[in-house]
Amino acid sequence: MPKKICDLTTHISPNPLSPRGFPQATLNLCRWQKWAIVIFLVITVAWAVLDYRSELLVLNAALTIFYLLTTLYRMLIIDLSLRKPREMIITPEEMTEPPNGKEWPRYMIILPMYHEAAVLPQLVEGLKKLDYPKDRLEIRLLIEEDDDETMPVARALNLEPPFVIVPIPKSYPRTKPKACNVGIEDGEADLLVIYDAEDQPEPDQLKKAAVAFSKSASNVACIQAKLGYYNSDWNLLTKCFTAEYATWFGLCLPGVDSLHAPIPLGGTSNHFRLDILRQAGGWDEYNVTEDCDLGLRLFENGWRTRILDSTTWEQACPSLPFWVRQRSRWVKGYIQTYLVRTRDFWGLHRRLGFWNSVQFHLLIGGTFVSQLINPFYWLMTMLWLTVRPEGLDYFFPPLIFAMGSFCLFVGNFIFAYTSAIACVRRGVGHLARYGLVMPAYWLMMSLGAWKGFLQLFHKPHHWEKTKHFAETDDGQQQSTT
Amino acid sequence: MLFNRHLDTDMDPTLNPKLAYSSTPRHRLCLGGLLLLFAVVIYRLPHAGTEAMAVHKAIVDALVAGNNWGRQALVGSMDYPVLPSLSLLAAELLAKILRLDGERLLQAIAQTWSVGYLFRITLRRRGWLAAPLAIALAVILPQLRNSFLLLDPNWVTAVPLAAAFFHLMLWHEERGLRDLIMIGVHCGMLSLCGFGPALIGVGMLIVVYLEIRRINASQETAARKSAGLRSLLWAPFAYGAFLWLLWNWLVMDNMFFGLHDAWLRADYVPIGDLCKHASKAFPLTLALLAPLMFLMLKSDQKMVARCLLPPVILIPIAAMVAAALGVPQTGLIPLAAILMLAVFILVFLASFSAQPVRISAIVVCLLIAGLSFWQSQPPAAPAVAEAQAPSRQEILDFIDQYWPESRTVLYGVKLPAVYPDPEEKRFVARLDYQEADFLEQAQDEQLHILVPPADGVYYPLVGSPLADIHANGKPWLLLEKQWPSQWQLWRCVIPAKNESRLDFLR
Numbered sequence: 001m002p003k004k005i006c007d008l009t010t011h012i013s014p015n016p017l018s019p020r021g022f023p024q025a026t027l028n029l030c031r032w033q034k035w036a037i038v039i040f041l042v043i044t045v046a047w048a049v050l051d052y053r054s055e056l057l058v059l060n061a062a063l064t065i066f067y068l069l070t071t072l073y074r075m076l077i078i079d080l081s082l083r084k085p086r087e088m089i090i091t092p093e094e095m096t097e098p099p100n101g102k103e104w105p106r107y108m109i110i111l112p113m114y115h116e117a118a119v120l121p122q123l124v125e126g127l128k129k130l131d132y133p134k135d136r137l138e139i140r141l142l143i144e145e146d147d148d149e150t151m152p153v154a155r156a157l158n159l160e161p162p163f164v165i166v167p168i169p170k171s172y173p174r175t176k177p178k179a180c181n182v183g184i185e186d187g188e189a190d191l192l193v194i195y196d197a198e199d200q201p202e203p204d205q206l207k208k209a210a211v212a213f214s215k216s217a218s219n220v221a222c223i224q225a226k227l228g229y230y231n232s233d234w235n236l237l238t239k240c241f242t243a244e245y246a247t248w249f250g251l252c253l254p255g256v257d258s259l260h261a262p263i264p265l266g267g268t269s270n271h272f273r274l275d276i277l278r279q280a281g282g283w284d285e286y287n288v289t290e291d292c293d294l295g296l297r298l299f300e301n302g303w304r305t306r307i308l309d310s311t312t313w314e315q316a317c318p319s320l321p322f323w324v325r326q327r328s329r330w331v332k333g334y335i336q337t338y339l340v341r342t343r344d345f346w347g348l349h350r351r352l353g354f355w356n357s358v359q360f361h362l363l364i365g366g367t368f369v370s371q372l373i374n375p376f377y378w379l380m381t382m383l384w385l386t387v388r389p390e391g392l393d394y395f396f397p398p399l400i401f402a403m404g405s406f407c408l409f410v411g412n413f414i415f416a417y418t419s420a421i422a423c424v425r426r427g428v429g430h431l432a433r434y435g436l437v438m439p440a441y442w443l444m445m446s447l448g449a450w451k452g453f454l455q456l457f458h459k460p461h462h463w464e465k466t467k468h469f470a471e472t473d474d475g476q477q478q479s480t481t
Numbered sequence: 482m483l484f485n486r487h488l489d490t491d492m493d494p495t496l497n498p499k500l501a502y503s504s505t506p507r508h509r510l511c512l513g514g515l516l517l518l519f520a521v522v523i524y525r526l527p528h529a530g531t532e533a534m535a536v537h538k539a540i541v542d543a544l545v546a547g548n549n550w551g552r553q554a555l556v557g558s559m560d561y562p563v564l565p566s567l568s569l570l571a572a573e574l575l576a577k578i579l580r581l582d583g584e585r586l587l588q589a590i591a592q593t594w595s596v597g598y599l600f601r602i603t604l605r606r607r608g609w610l611a612a613p614l615a616i617a618l619a620v621i622l623p624q625l626r627n628s629f630l631l632l633d634p635n636w637v638t639a640v641p642l643a644a645a646f647f648h649l650m651l652w653h654e655e656r657g658l659r660d661l662i663m664i665g666v667h668c669g670m671l672s673l674c675g676f677g678p679a680l681i682g683v684g685m686l687i688v689v690y691l692e693i694r695r696i697n698a699s700q701e702t703a704a705r706k707s708a709g710l711r712s713l714l715w716a717p718f719a720y721g722a723f724l725w726l727l728w729n730w731l732v733m734d735n736m737f738f739g740l741h742d743a744w745l746r747a748d749y750v751p752i753g754d755l756c757k758h759a760s761k762a763f764p765l766t767l768a769l770l771a772p773l774m775f776l777m778l779k780s781d782q783k784m785v786a787r788c789l790l791p792p793v794i795l796i797p798i799a800a801m802v803a804a805a806l807g808v809p810q811t812g813l814i815p816l817a818a819i820l821m822l823a824v825f826i827l828v829f830l831a832s833f834s835a836q837p838v839r840i841s842a843i844v845v846c847l848l849i850a851g852l853s854f855w856q857s858q859p860p861a862a863p864a865v866a867e868a869q870a871p872s873r874q875e876i877l878d879f880i881d882q883y884w885p886e887s888r889t890v891l892y893g894v895k896l897p898a899v900y901p902d903p904e905e906k907r908f909v910a911r912l913d914y915q916e917a918d919f920l921e922q923a924q925d926e927q928l929h930i931l932v933p934p935a936d937g938v939y940y941p942l943v944g945s946p947l948a949d950i951h952a953n954g955k956p957w958l959l960l961e962k963q964w965p966s967q968w969q970l971w972r973c974v975i976p977a978k979n980e981s982r983l984d985f986l987r
Contacts, residue, residue, distance in 0.1 A: 082659040385731065398545070413720055420713055421662060429709025436716060 005188075008181035008282040009171075022280075022297065023343050025287040025336040028460055030343045053394060060395045063373060068403045070366045071411035073359070077255025078418050086254045087309040088215070088223070090208040099214030104136045107206050108189035108274060112142040112168075112179040116197040117153040119468060123197055124157060132206040137162040142183040144168050173461045177283030177290035184274065184282060192274040198468045199268055200230060200313040208310045209271040221276040221303035222295070225269035226250065229316035231469075232428060237323060238316040239434040240441040245316070246422035247435075249307075257307050261359040262299035262352065264292035264337075269312040276303060286461055287340065289333025296341055296360070300351045315468055320444070322467040327448025329464040332456050334368045371449035374442060381408060412439065512600060520593040524585050528632040532895070534584055536561050537634045539898035541570045543910070546903035550910035556728035557912045558894045559743045562675035563725065565634035584632055591636040592629065598643035602650060638674040641667035645685055646792065652689065653787060662713060664689055669717025673725060676743065676806070677799035682718060684795035689714055733913065745941035746806050755805045770794075869966040870933070873900050876970065877907060879962055880929060884972070887927040890919065892947055895939050896931070914946040920957070923973040930958065934967030 011019035016026050029037070047055040080086075098104045109127070113120070120141075127139055138161075143150050145167045154165050168179045180194060191210060195201060202208075209223050216223070226249040232242035249266065256263055270291060280298060283290040295305055317323040341348055341360070349357045383389055396404060419435030455462065536554075540561065543551025555566050572590065573583035645667035652660035664685065671682030693707050693714075730736040773789055880887050890909045891897045897910035909928075911918075922928060932951045933939040940947045951969060954960060958971040 079659075082662065398547070409724055413717075417713075417716060417720075420709065420716065421658070424709040424713055425658060429707070432709030432712040436712065 004185045006185055006278045008185050008278070009178070009285075017343065020281055022284075023340045024284045025293070025340050025460070028336065028339055028456060033339060033343065057395050057397075061400050063377075064400050064404045064407065066366070066369065067377075067407040067411065070362055070370060071407055071414060073362045073366075074252075074418070075414055077259065078251050078414075078421070079255075080258040081251045081255035082421070084258065086257045087226070087307045088212045089309045090211045090215075092204075094211050095204060095207045099211050104133050104207070105190035105210050105213075106188060107132060107137050107210070108184070108187055108192045109137070109139045109206075110142055110180055110183045110192065110194050111140065111197060112176045112183070112194070113150050113197050114144050114147055114176075114179075114465065115149050116468070117149045119197050120150060120153050121157065123199075124159065124163065126200055127163075129203050130201070130206055131203045134162050137206075138187060138189060139163045140166045140183050140187070142166050142168055142179045144170065144174070144179070146170050173285055173463075175285050175288065175290070175461065175463045177287065178285035180290075181282040181285060184278065189274050191271060192277060193271045194268055195312065196268045196314065196466075198315045201225070201269060202310050202312070205269070205308075205310040205312065206271075209308055212306065212308050213271070213273065216306060217304070219302060219304050220306055221273050221280075221298050222265065222305040223271040223308045224253065224263065224265055224295075224305055225271065225308045226311045227266050227269060228311045228313055228426060228428075230313040231315050231318065232431060234316070234318045236434070237320060237441075238318050239431050240438060241316040241323070242428060243419040243423050243431055243435040243438065244441065246426040246428065246431075247419045250422045250426045251418060254307050256359070256363065257305075259355075259359065260304075261356050261363070262296050263305040263307075264289075264364060265295035265305065267291050268314070270294075271308070284340070287333055287336050288329050288461065288463055289337055292333060292364070293337045293340065296337065296364070299356075300341075300348070317466060318469055319467065324444065324448045324451060325464040326466045327445060328452035328455060331368050331371060331449040331452035332460070333452075334364055335453065335456055336460065338364050338368070368449060368453075371442075371446050372453060375446045375450075378443070415442075512597070516593050516597050516600070519596065520589040523592050523629070524581075524589040526630060528585065528588065528630055531631050531633045532898075533561065533565075533635055534632045536895055536898040537566050537569050538584065539901045540566045540894075541573055542901060543897075543903045544570060545573075548903050548905065548910070550897055550912060551903070552732050553912035554894050554897070554910075555732075556725065557733050557738050559676055559739050561894050562673060562678075563728070564670060564673040565637050565675075568637040569634045584634075587634055588632055588636055591640055595636075595639040595643035598640075598647045602647055635675070638671065638678045641670040641674070642678065642681065645671070645682070649685060649689065653692075661689065661710060665714045665717045669719075669721045672718050672721030675803075677803040679722075680799040680802070681792060681795050684791045686714055686718060688791045738913065742941055742945075743806060745944045746937070755801065869968070870899050871964050871966075871968050871970075876900075876931065879970070884927050884929070887929050887972070889929040889931050889970070891931055893939055896933060900931075916946070919973075920975065923957075923975050928973045929961070930971045930973070932969040932971060936967075 012021055013019055017030055018024055019026055141154055141163065143154055143165060159165065166183050168182050184192060191213065193209065205225055212223050213220065227245055229238060229242045229245060232238050253263055280301060284293050287293045298305065317326055352360060384392060416436050416438045419438045420432040423429055423431040423435050540551055540554045544555060554561065556563060569583065569587055572587035576583035576586045645664050648660040648663040651657060652664060668682035668686050671678040690711060693710055697707055725739065726736045729738045770793060773793060876889065880889065888907055888909050890911060891900060892911050892914050894912065900908045902908035932947055935942060935948045935951045942948055950958065950971065957973060957975045959974045960969060961972045962970040
């Protein structure tokens with residue numbers, strides 16, 4: 001049993017809201033949040049009984065203003081990212097020598113796996129191609145102890161260093177971040193990166209990240225590589241998914257980076273300074289988007305994240321039911337993260353500052369709120385376009401109507417158009433036209449969002465595992481998990 | 482890997498100092514201050530009102546009052562396009578907060594904004610010297626000066642036009658993705674600015690489209706890199722056009738309603754009119770084309786010259802067609818041409834260092850300026866063609882003698898602007914003539930119809946129901962009064978509900 005360097009699994013506090021000393025998603029709501037929701041519901045019901053029309057008018061006005069702000073914010077970050085690329089670009093010349101002139105930093109790669117036997121051999125082959133000195137590298141396969149499918153395959157491969165199999169003891173919660181925490185409790189390394197089982201990072205990504213860290217300010221704790229999909233052409237869903245990812249990683253995150261705002265990390269390809277990650281307490285094992293939470297926690301503690309110009313190719317989920325499950329987990333995690341981070345409401349705003357707080361609410365809160373309320377507005381728009389019901393005008397006085405029209409006619413186009421821009425920018429320009437049909441995709445996003453939102457009440461820590469598919473010889477896709 | 486460069490990766494302005502934009506915060510502050518001063522000056526100038534401003538103002542007032550005609554006129558006319566009306570509405574709201582005049586505020590913002598783009602173009606080419614030269618040209622050239630003095634919301638069109646032109650120039654130099662997107666977006670905005678600007682927008686898009694094709698054909702890898710660019714380029718324009726059609730469908734129940742009048746007029750335009758307008762635009766176009774060709778062949782600014790070519794050809798064509806159709810442009814298109822001329826002259830001067838060439842360039846400038854003076858016209862700005870129209874009071878006095886409760890129905894876009902009544906107390910505005918609706922309303926109240934003369938100003942001469950009424954009347958209309966200027970006031974003579982025919986006649 002290797003010696004633990006830090007303890008990232010033991011509960012040190014009896015407080016269920018922060019069992020490991022920092023706010024965690026063990027419980028969804030703290031006391032004041034519960035009270036706030038109760039008071040809000042009471043006021044809502046009472047107001048509805050007294051005068052539901054004025055209540056709906058005020059609600060509509062608030063949501064329209066929220067939509068407008070979100071649209072303007074999105075326009076700002078997209079324009080910023082187009083104006084001046086913020087990604088850290090490392091040239092091949094810079095990677096010829098170790099950054100400090102002596103030797104490359106020790107790198108640890110962790111790969112949490114569960115029921116991934118089918119892709120494991122392929123994964124190992126892919127990782128062997130990584131261009132990094134093998135004596136400075138450790139690749140940890142984090143496999144659940146009771147995973148009778150993956151463990152035998154891993155053992156049968158007779159892996160040699162830098163590969164190491166790390167069995168994860170069976171304990172609750174059974175989530176990926178828990179496995180990651182166990183995986184980094186021991187071992188010596190300077191830098192760490194997390195990949196998923198189906199990931200195909202560009203071979204020079206580790207060197208690029210090492211150089212990028214050496215060039216960064218000392219407060220940069222994390223470098224996020226971009227994520228892209230290698231199977232974008234499989235079907236309409238994967239095409240739209242690719243357009244969405246291209247927008248997020250190609251335009252939104254660089255734009256957020258330009259504003260020096262907190263960056264919600266993507267699920268994989270996060271490169272960390274290991275000591276800082278351990279200091280920060282690792283990932284929140286109760287949060288189902290632990291990456292997003294970690295990005296914000298690091299920022300709150302004064303650490304910064306940068307975006308690296310290197311892509312890890314992943315697999316876009318090609319099956320709608322599985323895609324909805326994956327999306328539901330993301331939205332559930334975003335809500336968890338939002339609730340956890342706002343527990344100390346004023347403290348958060350004090351630590352982030354006014355402008356970063358606004359961005360936090362727009363980026364994290366805005367993402368899930370808009371996905372949840374979009375269906376109602378689409379329904380209302382459809383009614384307005386077709387049936388034109390009497391009395392709808394009351395809820396749209398001139399100013400609200402003007403803002404709402406702007407969001408409907410301009411905002412929606414901007415969101416779709418930026419997807420097309422992102423496709424061109426990411427080198428998948430042939431998908432640009434699919435970026436323009438994104439509104440249909442947003443409908444499915446809302447479906448996933450509602451599933452996640454409802455699941456938050458009865459299965460808050462349930463991990464909807466992403467299924468991976470392999471392409472067969474006849475071009476069909478098959479589930480591998 | 483593709484980043485901001487999508488075609489020529491070696492043309493990165495951040496790496497190539499020759500292409501880098503040398504604007505510093507100090508420069509920007511100076512430019513901002515200068516433009517603010519410029520805006521204040523524009524705001525204070527003695528402007529002359531225009532018909533376009535009166536109509537757009539009437540539309541805005543109606544919108545604010547929640548009048549249905551306002552919504553109809555906003556989208557249902559190609560002559561008075563959406564973007565100027567909406568911009569005027571925004572300016573009016575802002576002016577109310579700032580306690581300023583909305584029309585002048587819009588004029589100042591639009592002109593300053595577009596001139597700002599031209600300043601940026603000149604600054605990119607030849608430092609600070611070019612900027613005062615542009616101002617001097619603006620003051621000297623009569624069309625430019627006159628156009629600046631016409632109060633017209635169509636000035637808003639100059640902003641996307643100047644912006645599209647600015648980014649077109651940058652794109653030719655640097656092939657930046659953002660510039661291409663900006664060209665697409667601004668040309669998309671032009672699609673909501675009426676016929677002429679839309680035509681210029683399409684022209685600019687075609688230029689970029691052809692350029693992308695040319696690059697694709699010349700470079701092996703370019704085709705892959707430029708995939709999707711055409712979608713990006715055309716999507717905003719297509720969306721703008723789609724929106725306009727959608728709004729027409731929503732408000733007018735006819736997707737092509739806004740095209741109807743223009744179509745009727747286009748059917749009737751005599752070739753002679755077209756030639757007359759063409760002959761007006763011809764000398765200035767020639768004067769521009771000749772040195773432009775010289776620039777394209779000889780100067781080191783071939784790219785800029787190539788950018789200038791399509792607008793130089795398209796603007797007179799758009800002006801000619803728009804004038805022949807009777808679409809109000811209020812000097813905007815000649816203005817745009819002259820603004821480009823200003824840039825063009827500056828580029829010309831910047832291109833050649835040899836003294837004889839510079840002198841000949843100045844001679845060409847003087848020649849163009851001379852032509853410009855020769856063609857100059859005083860700022861013709863009759864506020865709505867109401868000189869011949871009977872006054873509001875005259876109509877009301879006449880009606881009140883016998884029918885004090887009657888309201889007068891006005892059809893079209895221009896006519897309600899002559900007799901604005903957003904609250905519809907005495908005048909009821911409708912964009913389109915719907916006989917069934919009129920008769921239904923006439924059962925509830927006494928109505929009159931005011932029909933302007935059939936001279937093509939207020940409605941097309943052929944195919945318009947108003948032209949038919951003017952010539953033949955209707956069985957249920959009684960001509961009550963005809964003014965010497967051929968304006969007609971008709972009274973509806975069907976009995977109202979619950980009123981016997983006998984009572985009605987009595």
